[in-house]
Structures are given as structure tokens and as C-alpha cells.
Amino acid sequence: MGELLKNAIDWAFQPTLYFAGTVGALFAVLFWRKLFSKTVVITVFFAVGTVFMLWAPSDPDFKKIITKPDNIPIVILIASVVFFTWLALRQAVDNDRAIAKGEPTLEAGLGKKKVFTWPDLVYVEFICLILFTAFLIVWSLKVQAPIEEPAATARTPNPSKAPWYFLGLQEMLVYFDPWIAGVVLPGFIIVGLMAIPYLDTNPKGNGYYTFNERPFAFSFFTAGFLLFWVSFVILGTFLRGPNWSFFGPFEYWDLHKLEPLVNVDLSTYFWNMLGQPKPLDPLVREAPGIVALLGFFLVLPPLLGKTVLKGMVKSMGVVRFNVFMHLMLWFALLPIKMILRWTINLKYIVGIPEWFFNV
Amino acid sequence: MADETQETTNPSNEEPAKTLVRSPLRGELSRRSFFSTLAFGWATFAAASAGLLGAAGRFMFPNVLFEPPQEFKAGFPSEFAMGVDERFKATYGCWIVREPTGFFCLSTVCTHLGCTPNWLTADEKFKCPCHGSGFIMTGINIEGPAPRPLERYRIVLAEDGQILVDKNTKYQQEKGQWELDGSYLEYA
Known part of the structure; x- marks a missing residue:
């Protein structure tokens, strides 16, 4: 029974299922938010989680990965992120109910009541500070610092993991050229976050939680943060093992786990399908990928703006809409590329190593 | 023009407007010496920066390289x-x-x-x-x-x-x- 459950969990944590599962779970939670924001849901979640965390470490491989000094904060992170997501959703649902009835929101009530910075706020901060210092002292005494062997040019730790907060970036680097995943995409994350106040001028939701008034903004931000940052941190911490292969949480970290991952460029697929050898000129060779990318970035925004997202163009204006669409398309490139890698082993859509241009 | 109007509106001020062009007192910066002082300051700054850059550049070419031959x-x-x-x-x-x-x-x-x-x-x-x-x-x-x-x-x-x-x-x-x-x- 135990082994069966472990195998089932390992199976469920393979990349395609893990990604599909997290996407499905998030949108199920958002869709049935009234149900999921009940207190009983979070209680059951933490009860099941506690039972699981009491049982699962009996497996040596699971225990090893969960109690690594580097990984303990990520276990705490899972619990706290789930709790605070639930809390935000619950306040949003409560407010939506109040707004539907024409009552003031929870936060509107709070706004009238004022407290002093000193002593009310500073006291609370001071107590938090003391408690946290005590907690950190105990932690630093109980858990050894995760220091590795002395650095050597010929020996890279296997696996070589970034600090936990960079594991999302490291996961992106698996699917893209370093220029795209290391410079362009992080740049767009920062530029995109900075652009939010200029792109989104809707005053609704300012200063209070709500879902019904901002369904797209709420879902999109939650998806971006939870699926493409937190979930990647979890994936990088617990599921990436030696040689950067995928391992289930109960799987032994076998250094020689052989995975057939022979990657193929889009151009190889294309010219093989035509039964012709690859042309020598890189531009002709990569023409299918270039056409696909140009279509993606240049044809898709006006096409969507003329059809499905007509209302959006009207409310945002043409410039805002186009900036927004391009940020969205760059964002969408990540899951598209990940899924293509997992399913058809696609390496690069456009791969011109001669010019160091690979997408 | 502006000074004159101020004079008329503020009769209590007995000092005439010509104090604006008085010659500099001892130790005070004159109009002429202002630019030479400025040029001297900038030249010193540029020289110091050049020296610093040179030292930083020299640092890129160490006397001894502890690496195996190529x-x-x-x-x-x-x-x-x-x-x-x-x-x-x-x-x-x-x-x-x-x-x-x-x-x-x-x-x-x-x-x-x-x-x-x-x-x-x-x-x-x-x-x-x-x-x-x-x-x-x-x-x-x-x-x-x-x-x-x-x-x-x-x-x-x-x-x-x-x-x-x-x-x-x-x-x-x-x-x-x-x-x-x-x-x-x-x-x-």
C-alpha cells in the first residue's frame, strides 16, 4: 500500500503531469473559490499535510531531500504560500459577497479605525523581531549550514543548484538559450511588473481584495507568481536531481539514471518531414521557425485585437494593448517551450548557433 | 529694470544697485578667476580619475599568473x-x-x-x-x-x-x- 502510494506520487510528479496538475489545481481553486475559501478546506489541507509529513519521511530518499538544510525553508514556504493564497482568496470571496449585497468591504471598515504608529505598530514589530531572532538562533543551532566541499575547477557539484530564490530562473534556463532565459526573459519580468500601473488603469480592487471585479488580474497574477515562480522553486528544489534529471520525491537519486532526451531543432523536424537535407544558409534552414516566431509576435496581437479581444483594445487603447500583448506573448513563450520540450523534445524553434541566435 | 522697480517699492533699502558690480574683496572669487579655478578643479579631478583608471587597468595585467601554460x-x-x-x-x-x-x-x-x-x-x-x-x-x-x-x-x-x-x-x-x-x- 505504502509503496503503491509512493510510486503513484512519483508518477504524478513527472514534469508534464506536475505542470498540468498545478495549472489545473490553481484554476480549479479559482473557479470553485467559494468552496475552497471555507475554513474546513484549509484545515483539512493542513491535517492531511501533517499526516503526510509524519508518514513520508519513513522513506529514506524522501527524508533525505526534505531534511537537506537548503530545503527546509522550501517546506515552510509551501505551507505559508498555501495559507496566504487561501487567506487572500477568502477575503476576496467575502468582499465579493459584500459588494454584491451593496455592503462595504472588509477593508473599507478598517480604513476608518486608526491606530498610532507608536506604540501600536512598533510594539508588534518589536515582538515579531524578538520571536524571529529566537527562532533563527534555534534553527542555526539545530541545522548545520549547507556548506559544500571546497571549490575545484574539475568538480562541479552534481546537481549544481542555484540559491532557492533563483531556481525559477534556473528552470527557465533549461529550455532556452542563456541570452533568452538569463537576460531577455528576466528583463521582461522586471519591465512587465513596472509597466503594470501604466497598462492597468482600472481603479477597482485598489485597497481591497476582490475576485469578481478583477477576475483576469487576480487569476493572471496568481498564475504568474504561483505557477511560474513558487512552483518552479519547488520543482527545482525537490524534483531536480543529479545531471539535472527529473526525480520523483520518493525516487533514489541515481547518478546514472538514463533518460533518452535527444533534442531536435524545429528545422530538423521540418526538413526531415520534407525528406530533404538541411539547406546550408542558416536563414533558409531556420525559415520555418522564423516564420512561426514572426507570426506569433506580429500577427497574433492584431488578429486577437480584431477578434476575441476587441473589447480590450477599446478599453485600453491600441498602444497599451500592443505593449500588453507583447509582454503576454513573451510570458506565454515559456510554457509553450517547456511543453514542446517535454512532449516532442524540441530544442530550439530558431537555432542559429553560427550567429549565437537561438530561441 | 527689475532692480529699479525693487528700489522704488522698497525705499527703506539705502544701498544703491551698483554694489552688484563691486570689485571682489581679498580672498573672494572674482568673475575672471572663477573660470580658471573651475578649470583647475576639473583638471585635477580628470587627472585623479585618469590615474585611478590607469591603476585599475594595470591591475588587469598581473606580474605573475598562477595558471598553467596555454x-x-x-x-x-x-x-x-x-x-x-x-x-x-x-x-x-x-x-x-x-x-x-x-x-x-x-x-x-x-x-x-x-x-x-x-x-x-x-x-x-x-x-x-x-x-x-x-x-x-x-x-x-x-x-x-x-x-x-x-x-x-x-x-x-x-x-x-x-x-x-x-x-x-x-x-x-x-x-x-x-x-x-x-x-x-x-x-x-
Whole structure:
């Protein structure tokens, strides 16, 4: 029974299922938010989680990965992120109910009541500070610092993991050229976050939680943060093992786990399908990928703006809409590329190593 | 004009407007000396900056370099077994590979982000522990995100019959340089 459950969990944590599962779970939670924001849901979640965390470490491989000094904060992170997501959703649902009835929101009530910075706020901060210092002292005494062997040019730790907060970036680097995943995409994350106040001028939701008034903004931000940052941190911490292969949480970290991952460029697929050898000129060779990318970035925004997202163009204006669409398309490139890698082993859509241009 | 209106509106001020052009007192900056002082200040600043930049530039060329020479002799070809030789990985950062037809020398720098891959004897491939790039024995990239094959170094026979590796010359497959002389040492 135990082994069966472990195998089932390992199976469920393979990349395609893990990604599909997290996407499905998030949108199920958002869709049935009234149900999921009940207190009983979070209680059951933490009860099941506690039972699981009491049982699962009996497996040596699971225990090893969960109690690594580097990984303990990520276990705490899972619990706290789930709790605070639930809390935000619950306040949003409560407010939506109040707004539907024409009552003031929870936060509107709070706004009238004022407290002093000193002593009310500073006291609370001071107590938090003391408690946290005590907690950190105990932690630093109980858990050894995760220091590795002395650095050597010929020996890279296997696996070589970034600090936990960079594991999302490291996961992106698996699917893209370093220029795209290391410079362009992080740049767009920062530029995109900075652009939010200029792109989104809707005053609704300012200063209070709500879902019904901002369904797209709420879902999109939650998806971006939870699926493409937190979930990647979890994936990088617990599921990436030696040689950067995928391992289930109960799987032994076998250094020689052989995975057939022979990657193929889009151009190889294309010219093989035509039964012709690859042309020598890189531009002709990569023409299918270039056409696909140009279509993606240049044809898709006006096409969507003329059809499905007509209302959006009207409310945002043409410039805002186009900036927004391009940020969205760059964002969408990540899951598209990940899924293509997992399913058809696609390496690069456009791969011109001669010019160091690979997408 | 503005001064005059101020004079008329403020009769209590007895000082006339000509104080504006009075000659400088001792130790005070005059209009003429202002620019020369400014120029002197900027020149000093520029000289100090140039000196600092020069010192920083000099720092880039240390007197002693604690690194192995870029050119080294690896021993006689007959001393090598078939396959990947890892003896020079730690010291010179390269693998010397022997095939039935000859030798080549691969760089140990992954072409994705520059980690050092591991040679997995059982799987017969180089596998990078950072993002999972994989290369077959020839250096061709087959797995993961590495966009191009591992680079090769110049490998020739020295006059004494030993293998001579020169890391100053690199050969990149995607540029067609693996066809060039020196990228491959034929030896049967």
C-alpha cells in the first residue's frame, strides 16, 4: 500500500503531469473559490499535510531531500504560500459577497479605525523581531549550514543548484538559450511588473481584495507568481536531481539514471518531414521557425485585437494593448517551450548557433 | 529694470544697485578667476580619475599568473587508451579523446552557461550538472539547452613525437572549423 502510494506520487510528479496538475489545481481553486475559501478546506489541507509529513519521511530518499538544510525553508514556504493564497482568496470571496449585497468591504471598515504608529505598530514589530531572532538562533543551532566541499575547477557539484530564490530562473534556463532565459526573459519580468500601473488603469480592487471585479488580474497574477515562480522553486528544489534529471520525491537519486532526451531543432523536424537535407544558409534552414516566431509576435496581437479581444483594445487603447500583448506573448513563450520540450523534445524553434541566435 | 522697480517699492533699502558690480574683496572669487579655478578643479579631478583608471587597468595585467601554460605536451599517442582521458581536466581544463582514427581535444566548458560537465563512462556522454546539457563523445550537443557543441583545442604532434595541445586556438563546429587542420590529429 505504502509503496503503491509512493510510486503513484512519483508518477504524478513527472514534469508534464506536475505542470498540468498545478495549472489545473490553481484554476480549479479559482473557479470553485467559494468552496475552497471555507475554513474546513484549509484545515483539512493542513491535517492531511501533517499526516503526510509524519508518514513520508519513513522513506529514506524522501527524508533525505526534505531534511537537506537548503530545503527546509522550501517546506515552510509551501505551507505559508498555501495559507496566504487561501487567506487572500477568502477575503476576496467575502468582499465579493459584500459588494454584491451593496455592503462595504472588509477593508473599507478598517480604513476608518486608526491606530498610532507608536506604540501600536512598533510594539508588534518589536515582538515579531524578538520571536524571529529566537527562532533563527534555534534553527542555526539545530541545522548545520549547507556548506559544500571546497571549490575545484574539475568538480562541479552534481546537481549544481542555484540559491532557492533563483531556481525559477534556473528552470527557465533549461529550455532556452542563456541570452533568452538569463537576460531577455528576466528583463521582461522586471519591465512587465513596472509597466503594470501604466497598462492597468482600472481603479477597482485598489485597497481591497476582490475576485469578481478583477477576475483576469487576480487569476493572471496568481498564475504568474504561483505557477511560474513558487512552483518552479519547488520543482527545482525537490524534483531536480543529479545531471539535472527529473526525480520523483520518493525516487533514489541515481547518478546514472538514463533518460533518452535527444533534442531536435524545429528545422530538423521540418526538413526531415520534407525528406530533404538541411539547406546550408542558416536563414533558409531556420525559415520555418522564423516564420512561426514572426507570426506569433506580429500577427497574433492584431488578429486577437480584431477578434476575441476587441473589447480590450477599446478599453485600453491600441498602444497599451500592443505593449500588453507583447509582454503576454513573451510570458506565454515559456510554457509553450517547456511543453514542446517535454512532449516532442524540441530544442530550439530558431537555432542559429553560427550567429549565437537561438530561441 | 527689475532692480529699479525693487528700489522704488522698497525705499527703506539705502544701498544703491551698483554694489552688484563691486570689485571682489581679498580672498573672494572674482568673475575672471572663477573660470580658471573651475578649470583647475576639473583638471585635477580628470587627472585623479585618469590615474585611478590607469591603476585599475594595470591591475588587469598581473606580474605573475598562477595558471598553467596555454600550451602543453600531453605525452606520446601510444600511451593513450581508446576513449576519454580525464587526466588533464583539473589542470588544463580539457579532455583528450582517442578514437580508432585519431585524437581530438575538447574544452571542459559547457557551451550553455560555462559549468564543467561530467564524463559519464557508462552512458558514454558528457552531462552538465547545472542545466542538464548532454554531449556525445565527439562533443556534439544532443540534450538539454546547450546551443552548440563543445569547443575543440588545437592538437598536433610535437617534433619529439608527443601530443601538443594549444589552447590558444579554438575550433567551433558550428562555424565549420572542425574541418580545419589542427582540430583533429590523425593517428591509427
